[in-house]
Amino acid sequence: MDKFQAMQAFIRVVESGTVTKAAQTLDLPKTAVSRLIASLEAELGTKLLNRTTRKVSTTADGAEYYERALQLMSHLAEIEGSMSHAKSSPRGRLRVDLPVPLGLSVILPALPAFLERYPDIEFEFGLSDRPVDLIAENVDCVVRAGDVLDQSLVARQIGAVRQILCATPAYWDEHGRPSHPSDLEHGHVVIRTIASRTNRPFPIVVAKEGERVELQNQRGLTTNAVMAGLTLSLAGLGVVHALTFSVATHLRSGELEAVLNEWVSDPIPVFVAYPQNRHLSTRVRVLIDWLAALFASDESTAKSGRGART
Template identity: 55%
Template sequence: MDRFQAMQVFVRVVEAGTFSKAADSLQLPKPTVTRLIQALEAHLETRLLNRTTRRVTVTADGAAYYDRALRLLSELDELESSMSRARRNPKGRLRIDVAAPVAQLLLIPALPDFHARYPDIQIDLGVTDRPVDLIGENVDCVLRAGELTDQSLVARRIGEFHSIVCASPEYLRRHGTPRHPTDLESDRHVVVNHFSHRSGRIFPFQFTDEKGERLEIRGRHVLSVNDASALLAAGLAGLGVIRTSTFMAQMHIGAGHLVPLLLDWCADAVPIYVVYPPNRHLSAKVRVFVDWVADLFARSDLIHRKCSLPKPQPNAAMPAAADNGAVAMSV
């Protein structure tokens, strides 16, 4: 027996006065109404209704049950109505965590649109690359790049990052322009490495050419960092060849502060996920943010851009031999 449906049917029978009228108003067969009332009485072990051929009357127990059932059903209707209003106009605090470059270049510039749509949602934005304990730190969702290892969380893929190898014009004037990925392993060049903040492992430069040849390069370095913004700053300072995300590099390439290198080579794209704790009933505020950020990344030219970066300005200082270069997409 569906106790909730039986309760609804009982209330309607009392209000309609007959099984037939109750069945018609509920758009149920009369035998179904009869069966539900009988099952409810059997479950409660008491008679709720007195039946005659012409009319149904309520017993004393039935009257008491009707009052409580009517109150419960009314409260449930109000609860469902309030939840429906919350879906249409979600509100409350939303705690999000993202990496600094994503926050600064992608998310924050687009937030005026989000707040115009959902003015009653307050966003508390954590900006960090460290792993976040979503449940322990009461975080609603995070944006993360790379393959995920925690299978207990829900992850929705919303895009992918592409990477590019580049260096400053000053670095190329001093060290020359690499023509092949293996040039980065020579004594002539230095790279700025990126290492894992968790394990300390240095991520090698990975390359693939048009024919599918794959190379893994570990160049000589005088500096390694564990932060994407610091890596970009090191490249701009001329400290070595860097591999960075195209969405971070594009404005500096356009201004002539960085030069793309080895454009005949590339690497696999890095997936981007919005991640949140497992929950059968995702709150309205989290759901609208997840949908909004997925749409944002689907429309973002910065996310989908690979090698089609802005050309340097005509008056930007460029080394004469820096016309050959390549995209390398890193994990």
């Protein structure tokens, strides 16, 4: 038995809740993971897991062994990370989940610069806006816009994004350009995005000199994807409250025209989050530092930026 691999398998089974999920994240057959756990229990002379057809849970001995094994793995990662070569040339695979707009428009296009500096890091990217179970899915970190509500995660703010009201010039020519947000309440189609957490449209709130207005337009289109809303607006179907970084090129080209620029929304914070019970590896650390520098370099994503220029 490879005791190191068996400990890894045991930790992953406990964290994911099933042997099947653990096997998937370890890229091992389910039978191999079961054998590793059985061998570990035989060597220790105690039962570590209670098994049912749907889920596994730790015994009293298993819970104690999990905590100590987790500490041991963290210490090992810390030792490896303290080596000078590991600090200067981190290597290994990173599983990272990105929100679709930020991933496609900001992070992935800039990735060549990161890989030029850290060529030995390999990536497995997920692109989604859904809540991700980092432990069960064996994800190293996630980037998310908006508050991080999961108390089991450590979150570091790396930037902020802003939004702007825009539509095609042809749309404005047909429906009229508003001089006040309330003008969009009547005779306009407002494209809204459904929030995955609430299954309700994100509110559109803008403010100017202390006056705050929340659009209550009942005539509109809805979608569960931010980029889909942008596509609908580019097709001339309505007004979108778009992320500034995603519409910057369309504004410059004239495909879209922004309105009510003096009416601004509160910035949306962007965080990198990772499990608090895991040692922060050097490769995750350098990725977070690079992301923070990347976001700070652009006004549309910097914490104190002003958004896209039109």
